Amino acid sequence: MTTTTTTTPNAVLRVAPATPAEAAAHFRASLVFHADVSDVAAALAADADPGFVVLDSRSTESWDQGHIPGSIHLPTALIPEQAEQLLDRSVPVVTYCWGPGCNGATRAALALAELGYQVKEMLGGFEYWAREGFEYETWQGRERREADPLTAPRAGADDCGC
Numbered sequence: 001m002t003t004t005t006t007t008t009p010n011a012v013l014r015v016a017p018a019t020p021a022e023a024a025a026h027f028r029a030s031l032v033f034h035a036d037v038s039d040v041a042a043a044l045a046a047d048a049d050p051g052f053v054v055l056d057s058r059s060t061e062s063w064d065q066g067h068i069p070g071s072i073h074l075p076t077a078l079i080p081e082q083a084e085q086l087l088d089r090s091v092p093v094v095t096y097c098w099g100p101g102c103n104g105a106t107r108a109a110l111a112l113a114e115l116g117y118q119v120k121e122m123l124g125g126f127e128y129w130a131r132e133g134f135e136y137e138t139w140q141g142r143e144r145r146e147a148d149p150l151t152a153p154r155a156g157a158d159d160c161g162c
Contacts, residue, residue: 033109035094037124038162041134044070052092054122057108062098064139068129071096076104079111092118099127 008014018026043050054071056063063073072086087093093112097104102125109119130136133147 033120034123035120036162037122037128037132037134040068040094040122041129041132044068052094052120053087055087055093055095055108055112056126057095057097057104058126062126066126066130066136066138066143068096068126069135069137069142074108076108076111079108080115083112083115083117087112087117089116089118092120094120094122096122096125096129099125 017023040054043052044054054068056067056071056073057076057079058067058073059075060073067073074082074086093109095105095108095112097108100123105121105125109121112119124131126136128151130145131148132152133145135142135144137143
């Protein structure tokens with residue numbers, strides 16, 4: 001006697017994965033819109049012009065608590081009236097806000113794109129900038145936290161191997 005069991009796929013496979021071609025197109029498109037903290041930090045640390053500017057879209061109080069050195073401060077609400085005075089349309093802009101739980105950088109990127117700027121969003125925001133141990137500026141001067149071993153490469157490693 002044979003028993004036939006109907007199984008329901010688990011939650012991961014309930015919706016089948018995309019074809020490899022669809023997946024490649026999706027992930028390629030994602031990289032068009034996003035940059036990660038480590039890549040932004042490496043580009044800014046290199047001796048050459050990184051080819052982009054970094055824009056902090058948070059409030060002045062947040063900016064004062066800490067921001068990426070050399071970044072431009074332009075809160076999202078002020079982008080329509082001030083972007084033209086602060087940014088060059090020929091230079092791509094990388095936006096950031098607090099962190100992955102905040103969509104402020106996404107809203108800033110949208111506002112800039114609607115004004116004709118090339119733009120990417122920095123995944124992880126200021127939270128991961130600080131957690132990965134990169135230097136930042138506050139109203140009191142420059143600071144750096146010890147890197148969180150769960151978010152940053154081990155000490156002495158050049159990158160995370162991604």
